[in-house]
Amino acid sequence: MRILLIASSYNSLTQRVRVELQDRGHGVPVEVTPDGDAVRDAVARHAPDLVLAPMLKTVVPRDVWSRHRCLIVHPGPVGDRGPSSLDWAVHEGATEWGVTVLQADEEMDAGDVWATARFRVPEGVGKSDLYRNELSDAALTAVHLAVERVAAGAVPSPQTGRVRARPAFRQEHRRISWDADDTGTVLRALRAADSQPGVRDELLGAEWFLHGGHPEDGLRGRPGELLATRAGAVCRATVDGAVWIPEIRARTGAGEPRACKLPAALALAGRLPRLPELPAPARPPREGHRTWSDIRYREHGPVGVLSFAFPGGAMSTGHCRRLLAAYRSACRRPTAVLVLGGQRDFFSNGIHLGVIEAAADPAAESWANINAMDDLVEAVLTTTDRLVVSAVGGNAAAGGAMLALAADEVWCRSGSVLNPHYRRMGLYGSEYWTHTLPRKVGEAMAARLTGDARPVSAAAALGAGLVDRVVECGPGAFAGEVTRLAVRLASHPGLPSRVAAKKAEHERREAVSPLAAHREQELSRMRRIFEDPGAPYHALRRAFARKAEQPAGCPDGPGALPAGQADR
The missing domain is CATH 3.90.226.10 (2-enoyl-CoA Hydratase; Chain A, domain 1)
Structure with a gap:
């Protein structure tokens, strides 16, 4: 088939969907479509047999999905709805999650189901890692099955069972209370935002977005205090331990260029107090002790x-x-x-x-x-x-x-x-x-x-x-x-x-x-x-x-x- 991929960016999942469908003999043009008009234009130019959206933040217009079969890859199990499914899953500590390929419809994430696949969520893995790996594997399983069913003339199944619609996962949901949150709570917040958008926080007299987090059991300090640096990361105390934060990004004002995501110690240069630079352990830590090294x-x-x-x-x-x-x-x-x-x-x-x-x-x-x-x-x-x-x-x-x-x-x-x-x-x-x-x-x-x-x-x-x-x-x-x-x-x-x-x-x-x-x-x-x-x-x-x-x-x-x- 000629399968048009529409996506908000040519991200890792979009790339993998494209190359694996091509390996199976399909023609797979890709269009980055930031809005509904771009979707219309792409579909009109390519006249595809099937439209597939591996990662789309915009809504597929009615006049497109009513004339063309349009499938959406949703990063959540059947019944899960909303734009931040994986963020919620990581934040809440889900141990199992899913991917659903569904038909575009009037209501977002409510269309008929063409295929679904579930996967185990490993402990301690951040959202972006999970997205590129376990979720990506499950998504390709579901995409291949959905494409086979479309080619065979099958019909999708209506969604049944429990529906859980949740809002966008915004910064107010991500907020860390350093005086009250234990290490596990802090890590879930950081991991649910590890690559994008980061957790907005105040540190050393400025606002930053914190990216990524790893546990540290050997250091203690006043909650919220910076304790040490290692290989560009900073270690910050929680109420019962500490976390390593590898990267941060400065918050910039409206109209200003977006700041770059940088190794935390580099971004904080000129603001950091005198902190010990702890050597990275070359070998895995001893049993029962958690620390970080890249x-x-x-x-x-x-x-x-x-x-x-x-x-x-x-x-x-x-x-x-x-x-x-x-x-x-x-x-x-x-x-x-x-x-x-x-x-x-x-x-x-x-x-x-x-x-x-x-x-x-x-x-x-x-x-x-x-x-x-x-x-x-x-x-x-x-x-x-x-x-x-x-x-x-x-x-x-x-x-x-x-x-x-x-x-x-x-x-x-x-x-x-x-x-x-x-x-x-x-x-x-x-x-x-x-x-x-x-x-x-x-x-x-x-x-x-x-x-x-x-x-x-x-x-x-x-x-x-x-x-x-x-x-x-x-x-x-x-x-x-x-x-x-x-x-x-x-x-x-x-x-x-x-x-x-x-x-x-x-x-x-x-x-x-x-x-x-x-x-x-x-x-x-x-x-x-x-x-x-x-x-x-x-x-x-x-x-x-x-x-x-x-x-x-x-x-x-x-x-x-x-x-x-x-x-x-």
Whole structure:
């Protein structure tokens, strides 16, 4: 069928729906439709067999849904209604939730049901992580079933049973009372708003939006007091413990540009009192003790696993340097296989556009950030004494996708979506992509992937040679499954000869086409872009980091902003 996707943004779910439907042979154009008129125009131009809305904030006009079959993906079970379903579910501590594909109708979320799927809500997972993973898996199950039923000429079922209509989840519902709320209550509030919109709060004489939260059992203080910093996050006391807050965003007035979401300590620079900078524990905490670290290392016999989790998948200069130090430390351990990644959710989306945009000199910070990314990728590419596996548990884009490709093997979860390109941010790209991408997929496919600048499903990436293994499992099982597979790889009798052949091949390539030449060529192109105030990159970066309207003349197609970093 020709299935038109209409969406308020080309977010992670919209991308996944598109690529998986394309994998099944459907034609799937996508239109970003901010209002009813845009919906009308899109449907008139494409004349689709089916209209599908994976994430739509506007109402489908009556004259559209009365003439065309229009299906809405609602992030809640049958009977749940309202624009903030997942926010309410996380805030109230739901242990099970659902996704419903229903027919557009006069009343929002009240149409007949084409398909539904339920999923377990893991403890301690924030809204955006849940949306990109468990909810995304359930949504694709329901979407595929609904499309099959439409194609077979079936009819939907009327909604029956209990109806629960709830209002938008606004800031008054999210408010934290630091003098009264325990750690669990604070975490639910933060996790229900972790990526967007954040929890509005007062801190150090100003108003901020707090993004994300992790428990800390080892620190105590007066409720609401800032206790310490770690890797850019701040630790704040609750009535019975403390929470780590990785990111915050300043509240700006009407008519002012929206502030960038930044690592909390960076955003608060100049306001923070003298606080201890606590080193991040490199290994998992002891039994019964909760703390936070964005980089962790663990060993399972001959396998080392270096995992990392940066908010939104964005990696600042500081993130890259800390991960490089951890990688070098891991390489000093006597392991045969080193796994890079292996966590649920984002692998990496490359340079941190928010930190760059907020810098006093964005061009200089862009240059520092891309060089720090290159240093990290180079370290992976030049590891010749063991096998390195990139384990991509969620989405990866731009330089983050190229970081994954630097490993000897790339394993990704079946629900992952890859965006191995830079064009939609107006960049040529670096991270040695001119070396790694053609080596993985060939020159022709490399040109197609970077030129078309479209997302790729895990299955399509496997078929193209972009990844070496697709791990069929749920988000929560990915780390364990990757570790099991890596231990099996490390025990293979042919591993020593494979490592020796890898070292010889690296030396041969260096003699013919040294990595330094690729880096110099890529960075010369990037530097010209960074230092040109009129380059599209600057306007595109600003629009993304400040959630502003895309500038005129930006790269064509949906998701002209870096779709890999887009959130719900």
